[in-house]
Amino acid sequence: MQAFEYVRPDDVADAVAMVSADPDAQYLAGGTTQLDLMLNDGVLEPERLVDITRLPLRGITHHEDSLHLGALTTMEELAADATVSERVPFVRDALLAGASVQLRNMATIGGNLLQRTRCRYFRDTTVPACNKRRPGSGCAAVTGAARMHAILGASGHCIAVHASDLCVPLVALDAAVHIQAVDTARAVPLTEFYLLPGDRPDRENVLEHGELVTEVVVPLLPPGARSGYLKIRDRASYEFALTSAAAALVIEDDTIVDARLALGGVGTIPWRAREAEEILTGARANTDTFRDAAEATIRNTFTVPGTAFKVDLTQRTIVRILQTVSGAWS
Numbered sequence: 356m357q358a359f360e361y362v363r364p365d366d367v368a369d370a371v372a373m374v375s376a377d378p379d380a381q382y383l384a385g386g387t388t389q390l391d392l393m394l395n396d397g398v399l400e401p402e403r404l405v406d407i408t409r410l411p412l413r414g415i416t417h418h419e420d421s422l423h424l425g426a427l428t429t430m431e432e433l434a435a436d437a438t439v440s441e442r443v444p445f446v447r448d449a450l451l452a453g454a455s456v457q458l459r460n461m462a463t464i465g466g467n468l469l470q471r472t473r474c475r476y477f478r479d480t481t482v483p484a485c486n487k488r489r490p491g492s493g494c495a496a497v498t499g500a501a502r503m504h505a506i507l508g509a510s511g512h513c514i515a516v517h518a519s520d521l522c523v524p525l526v527a528l529d530a531a532v533h534i535q536a537v538d539t540a541r542a543v544p545l546t547e548f549y550l551l552p553g554d555r556p557d558r559e560n561v562l563e564h565g566e567l568v569t570e571v572v573v574p575l576l577p578p579g580a581r582s583g584y585l586k587i588r589d590r591a592s593y594e595f596a597l598t599s600a601a602a603a604l605v606i607e608d609d610t611i612v613d614a615r616l617a618l619g620g621v622g623t624i625p626w627r628a629r630e631a632e633e634i635l636t637g638a639r640a641n642t643d644t645f646r647d648a649a650e651a652t653i654r655n656t657f658t659v660p661g662t663a664f665k666v667d668l669t670q671r672t673i674v675r676i677l678q679t680v681s682g683a684w685s
């Protein structure tokens with residue numbers, strides 16, 4: 356591990372200025388990804404670590420139709436919020452399906468959005484071929500063993516999954532990310548925040564160096580909407596998703612009048628299933644409809660031998676979550 360300077364400002368403008376002015380500076384929030392990649396894996400080697408945990412960005416503000424989440428709110432704090440349980444319960448379900456209670460007490464919402472991939476080749480610096488870690492070096496996962504990898508949004512340059520559970524319901528809800536730069540602030544829809552790998556998998560999102568995520572705004576579901584999160588994984592807890600799905604439906608007289616669906620574990624970015632939503636909206640809530648929606652979602656996949664099983668598993672995951680949320684099992 357290389358030596359680094361550690362600083363802990365208590366002002367947002369100071370923190371943003373420090374990182375923006377120094378290409379070798381990085382932010383530290385709960386540290387559950389950042390310190391892992393620095394101390395255990397040696398993938399990140401900042402010369403300056405700017406600890407943001409003293410910034411006034413922790414807490415949840417309740418508005419009539421939305422929640423404003425300070426970027427330093429922990430996963431556990433968000434999961435315990437009564438409005439989350441009442442109005443967007445699939446956000447709570449996704450949070451509680453992730454990591455462990457100890458990690459969730461440290462991990463922040465901003466850090467969760469910005470967590471790095473779990474691709475084992477990315478995290479192993481003895482593997483030379485990783486376009487995300489060393490642009491232009493190739494992709495060991497495309498030719499090697501791959502299982503926890505993406506089939507949607509992937510390319511021959513990178514098949515790494517975005518591993519967040521939380522982001523799956525958040526993209527379904529059209530959450531927005533608020534970003535602070537040195538002189539400006541902006542808001543970006545979460546559906547536009549992440550970049551597909553294309554031939555530049557090292558560029559993962561729209562943030563410029565030094566930009567700080569300050570807040571995430573989460574619209575609430577309308578009263579009467581039903582929602583759920585299903586995570587399929589190799590063991591029942593403390594494991595990342597092979598596939599996951601977040602669904603929210605408004606159903607009137609057996610007809611779906613509003614549908615939101617997003618997927619995790621299968622996309623290089625948290626995956627909004629818009630083709631499925633179009634099929635679902637206005638259709639009868641039954642298994643035939645759900646199968647049509649699932650089939651439309653996985654038409655353009657990129658698979659390698661180790662991930663081919665995910666095509667079928669993704670469809671089954673979609674059908675199951677839609678059956679569960681709607682209560683329509685036939």
Ligand SMILES: Cc1cc2nc3c(=O)[nH]c(=O)nc-3n(C[C@H](O)[C@H](O)[C@H](O)COP(=O)(O)OP(=O)(O)OC[C@H]3O[C@@H](n4cnc5c(N)ncnc54)[C@H](O)[C@@H]3O)c2cc1C
Pocket residue numbers: 381382383384385386387388389390391426452453454455458461462463464465466467468469470471518519520521566567568569593594595596
């Ligand atoms: C063993 C283990 C199991 C896990 N299982 C799951 C799981 O099942 N599901 C799941 O969703 N996640 C899982 N995680 C990931 C975990 O949720 C993330 O590590 C955590 O949310 C990151 O938050 P943090 O505050 O610790 O971020 P940090 O580790 O401090 O930071 C992560 C990254 O984001 C940057 N960053 C942090 N905050 C900001 C900000 N406000 N603005 C700009 N940049 C910022 C940092 O520079 C760093 O690059 C797991 C992690 C571990 C270690």
Ligand code: SF4
Pocket residue numbers: 472474475476477484485486487488493494495496497512513514515556
């Ligand atoms: S899938 Fe992406 S992160 Fe993994 S080895 Fe290939 S380029 Fe690197």
